[in-house]
Amino acid sequence: MWRPCGVIDETYEQDLAIVRTFPQWTLTVAALGALALLPAYVSGVTLNTVNHIAITIVALHGVNILTGLTGQITLGQAAFMAIGAYSMEMMVRYWGLSFWIATPIAMLITGVAGVIIGLPSLRIKGFYLAMATLAAQFIVPWIIVNVRPDLTGGTDGLTVSPPSIGGLQLTSQESIFYLCATVAVFSTVFARNIARSRYGRAFIAIRDNDIAAEIMGIAVVRYKLLSFFLCSLYAGLAGCLYAIWMRGISVEHFTLHESIWYLGMLIVGGMGSVVGVILGAIMIRSLTILVTYIGPWIAVFLPPGTGTVLELGLGPIVFGVVVLAFLIYEPHGLARIWERFKAFYRLWPYSY
Amino acid sequence: MGFQKVMEALSNQKVTPRLASLSGVSLSFHGVKVLTNVSVDILQGELLALIGPNGAGKTSVVNCMSGFYRPGSGQILFEGKDITPLRPYHRFKLGISRTFQNIELYEGLSVLENLMSARHNMMSYGVLAAGLYLGKARKQEIEHREIVEDIIDLLELEAIRKSKVGSLAYGLRKRVDLGRALAGQPKLLLLDEPMAGMNTEEKEDMARFILDVRELWKTTMVIIEHDMGVVMDISERVVMLDFGVKVVEGSPDEVKNNPKVIAAYLGIEKQEESSK
Ligand SMILES: Nc1ncnc2c1ncn2[C@@H]1O[C@H](COP(=O)(O)OP(=O)(O)OP(=O)(O)O)[C@@H](O)[C@H]1O
Numbered sequence A: 001m002w003r004p005c006g007v008i009d010e011t012y013e014q015d016l017a018i019v020r021t022f023p024q025w026t027l028t029v030a031a032l033g034a035l036a037l038l039p040a041y042v043s044g045v046t047l048n049t050v051n052h053i054a055i056t057i058v059a060l061h062g063v064n065i066l067t068g069l070t071g072q073i074t075l076g077q078a079a080f081m082a083i084g085a086y087s088m089e090m091m092v093r094y095w096g097l098s099f100w101i102a103t104p105i106a107m108l109i110t111g112v113a114g115v116i117i118g119l120p121s122l123r124i125k126g127f128y129l130a131m132a133t134l135a136a137q138f139i140v141p142w143i144i145v146n147v148r149p150d151l152t153g154g155t156d157g158l159t160v161s162p163p164s165i166g167g168l169q170l171t172s173q174e175s176i177f178y179l180c181a182t183v184a185v186f187s188t189v190f191a192r193n194i195a196r197s198r199y200g201r202a203f204i205a206i207r208d209n210d211i212a213a214e215i216m217g218i219a220v221v222r223y224k225l226l227s228f229f230l231c232s233l234y235a236g237l238a239g240c241l242y243a244i245w246m247r248g249i250s251v252e253h254f255t256l257h258e259s260i261w262y263l264g265m266l267i268v269g270g271m272g273s274v275v276g277v278i279l280g281a282i283m284i285r286s287l288t289i290l291v292t293y294i295g296p297w298i299a300v301f302l303p304p305g306t307g308t309v310l311e312l313g314l315g316p317i318v319f320g321v322v323v324l325a326f327l328i329y330e331p332h333g334l335a336r337i338w339e340r341f342k343a344f345y346r347l348w349p350y351s352y
Numbered sequence B: 001m002g003f004q005k006v007m008e009a010l011s012n013q014k015v016t017p018r019l020a021s022l023s024g025v026s027l028s029f030h031g032v033k034v035l036t037n038v039s040v041d042i043l044q045g046e047l048l049a050l051i052g053p054n055g056a057g058k059t060s061v062v063n064c065m066s067g068f069y070r071p072g073s074g075q076i077l078f079e080g081k082d083i084t085p086l087r088p089y090h091r092f093k094l095g096i097s098r099t100f101q102n103i104e105l106y107e108g109l110s111v112l113e114n115l116m117s118a119r120h121n122m123m124s125y126g127v128l129a130a131g132l133y134l135g136k137a138r139k140q141e142i143e144h145r146e147i148v149e150d151i152i153d154l155l156e157l158e159a160i161r162k163s164k165v166g167s168l169a170y171g172l173r174k175r176v177d178l179g180r181a182l183a184g185q186p187k188l189l190l191l192d193e194p195m196a197g198m199n200t201e202e203k204e205d206m207a208r209f210i211l212d213v214r215e216l217w218k219t220t221m222v223i224i225e226h227d228m229g230v231v232m233d234i235s236e237r238v239v240m241l242d243f244g245v246k247v248v249e250g251s252p253d254e255v256k257n258n259p260k261v262i263a264a265y266l267g268i269e270k271q272e273e274s275s276k
């Protein structure tokens, strides 16, 4: 990690601090302040996107813990979000629990489901494990649609009524923004801390060399499952936020397509990097929006017929190209570019 | 009867303060015998050298001790207990640590983090504390960081403590591998060719570190080493394996003049010369 010259830690306590210098503190406070004021100078549509990004960040932290840190590929994050969203809504709907109580329970349910889906990881790795998590991506929606459609609403899904806090209903994008942003910030701090704790080291040890990890004191089985648990906890939380943001849930929202996009965002952001999670989510979600605006514009110049095809295909194409470009040119993602920029900025104008 | 057994065990312990032993260990892969009825005692506080030509089964002995290989028959004992059925991480917790012939570090972690990872089980803070990084988590991280920094100083790794291991040169990585093994505060340290592939200067450094550690912590060690000069210099007892069988055991002086050792090592030297 790069730091300004002359900043030397005198105690390990100082060395542990994430935000060290006065300018860093000022920047952090300023950034949080700007975030808090965002609804004041941003329109509803943009805020809607910002909320989507915040929810994505929460879900992506989970994928990052499991795939980025522990090295276990998952193609099932969207399915786990569905588990979180549906169990929350059903507890609210049928048991009359409040959103605030149902959410933590839904997170735990999702966590347990994650551990169950993670069990194959004890025997299989890589591609085969990806297939096992892919199974979750097919099984979960099937269960939701077919087993008790009277309770889950089948293919129609369920509407979600906005939760209220202290008499205030979270109906507007502004109010949902404050919830999502708070949760996203807290999730980020939590994920960052996990990554630098003894758990994060154990996860990375398993990713980098699972045999050595086991020999050097890491109970690999336990920590793989813990990683699945944490990943799903984040998925559950993101699912609950998604439900109130959408004001409704259906299996259409939690598709394999979404799960793959999460992996793509992680690649673009930088595997295993907490900053990368934020940058990757912002980049891919904004790009998607951009493409939906630009698509029709380009379509005008194309022969009739091909236009709509392109319009529909443009999103996935751009996504694919961007992910490929990062895989080839910067496998460490935006996080590495950001590090380089910071290093440059600090040394500027004396680069040595 | 019980009393007598206890007394026997106690007196046995006094006569031979064994820390660990392999007793009658045999190991084979797909019918190919790698170890045949190998029995080795590792005495409290000693530095035992394990020698033998390539493919003799030295690494396999270490793998059996650390639990990576499970012997087909025989037992592994540690501090008087049968640890044969225990998983590797459990043995590490009991105090059996090791380095690897081919350096098996966590490339994505820094030197510091590689060493800290070996202290995982000595810390007790939970996931929630870790996520909030308050109280217990912070306190334990600092406590253990101090111990790890001592090891970093001892092995002269200060300058690279924050470097990712993947970016380090071979000799340094070998040293980090030793550092991680030490960070586990082992009672028994198994060193699998810690000096392989090093130049004379690096070898001398490594030998110095090993002797420093012994002086500081009186750690019992088993070292696999091909350089007979080093073996004679630093070890107290030598065991030689050949084709998976223990063929020689004794003090360096006794072993030095053993015809089997001479044959094996002269053979190797001849091979090396002819290959040059
Ligand atoms: N996992 C394994 N599968 C198959 N054969 C193995 C395995 N591990 C070891 N062997 C075989 O067992 C024999 C002894 O190997 P081992 O690595 O213990 O030798 P060594 O004495 O450490 O040799 P070196 O000096 O080359 O490191 C070799 O013939 C090797 O091919």
Ligand SMILES: [Mg+2]
Residues within 6 Å of the ligand: B058, B059, B060, B101, B192
């Ligand atoms: Mg070997």
